[in-house]
Amino acid sequence: MDCLRIGVIGCGSIARRRHLPEYANNDKVEIIAVCDSYDVRAKEIAEIYGAKAYTDYHELLLDPDLDAVSVCLPNSFHAPVSIAALNAGKHVLCEKPMATSHEEATQMIDAATKNDKKLMIAHNQRFVSSHRKARELIGNGELGKIYSFRTVFGHGGPEGWSIDGRNSWFFEKEKAFIGAMGDLGVHKTDLIRYLLGEEVTEIAAFVETNAKENTNIDDNAVCILKMESGIIGTLAASWSYVSESDNSTIIYGENGIIRLEDDPEHSLIVQYKNGEVIKYKLDKIQTNDADGQHTSHIIDSFINAIIKDTDVPITGSEGLKSLQVILSALESSQQKGIVRVPI
Structure with a gap:
């Protein structure tokens, strides 16, 4: 796999300051889709990165060319959107906290296992x-x-x-x-x-x-x-x-x-x-x-794990603990x- 095609769901601050620029700086990645419920925000980011804009993540997940997504949404959406993405056959990098309950987190882990896809939680420390x-x-x-x-x-x-x-x-x-x-x-x-x-x-x-x-x-x-x-x-x-x-x-x-x-x-x-x-x-x-935006190494680790088909460094099980x-x-x-x- 020479180049991973990435989608980012949620175009707020964490996506703008961490996920999107770090994906853009990785030569093994192409950002092909972004999604935000605010259409102006989605279109703005899509134009910057040459991606397709969506306001409904379900539509984004239907793209057969998409390999993986970052879930950069409010906490209550982390689990349902991650599970939907995993069930759609996409690898998932989810922001922390991974879920709002033990049950939700377990469902995320089960979805990753069932679909043989990688689930990583963005604990950058x-x-x-x-x-x-x-x-x-x-x-x-x-x-x-x-x-x-x-x-x-x-x-x-x-x-x-x-x-x-x-x-x-x-x-x-x-x-x-x-x-x-x-x-x-x-x-x-x-x-x-x-x-x-x-x-x-x-x-x-x-x-x-x-x-x-x-x-x-x-x-x-x-x-x-x-x-x-x-x-x-x-x-x-x-x-x-x-x-x-x-x-x-x-x-x-x-x-x-x-x-x-x-x-x-x-x-x-x-x-x-x-x-x-x-x-x-x-x-x-x-x-x-502004001067503290050093690379988190989260994105590069996620991408390398997918390309090399190795375990992600921070699994869903680690996120749950x-x-x-x-x-x-x-x-x-x-x-x-x-x-x-x-x-």
Whole structure:
């Protein structure tokens, strides 16, 4: 297969800033179709990329020349559109969170298996240089036993990111299902699973709406996580960091501390117990700023897996495990207690 023919469903900010430009920069890809319920938006993007514009994704999926699609829609549409695409014989790259329930996510995985098509979830934090190096250091025992962690993802909210600003679907419960925890928290549940190489088994969470007005979508969450081996740590997701974003993670081990994306110059700093400090200057993490649009590596990984017929690096099953932590956090907050996370 020399060139993959791609469709992008949803022409909002994530498609414009990440999926479409990264597909366009891949010489093994041709963008042949785009879809958005707003016809003006679909036509605008179609003209830029020389693609055909659709306003109904069902019509787009009827194109026999289409090999794969990106699903860049509001959260509540991720599962139904992905399942329809898989059943239409297309490979699928779906934005996070992959679904709004365990049942939906399982249906997506089953559809991929039944149709022998690839399903990848766009958890891009696994591809950040500092995170990959940290996983290596933790995996080879550099830090010894891991005791604890702190991981945070916060910014001022989707009104500064979404193409529709404060009128975005992010603030509509029916379309979003979940707010800061689905937008940012799920990135961090996936990251901590990736870094430590084990699953979250228990969670206690406060998931609140206290920063945004006229919405019932969560905008602040703080969680305590317990891992399989007994490691405990905290996770925070917020749309209330109004002056500066925070996308940092700190890992505490018996031999030292790893600081990830916690310093403006050095993406990874290791502070050893003996006083030695090693600072790594690696590729910077992606941000929503104009100068922070570094490649996510998500698109290239998805395309390579299709062309080489190998497993995608972030499968539907992996996406489900990260989603389940978020679902359990909601349950914990509602019940005001500790919840066991199904593994």
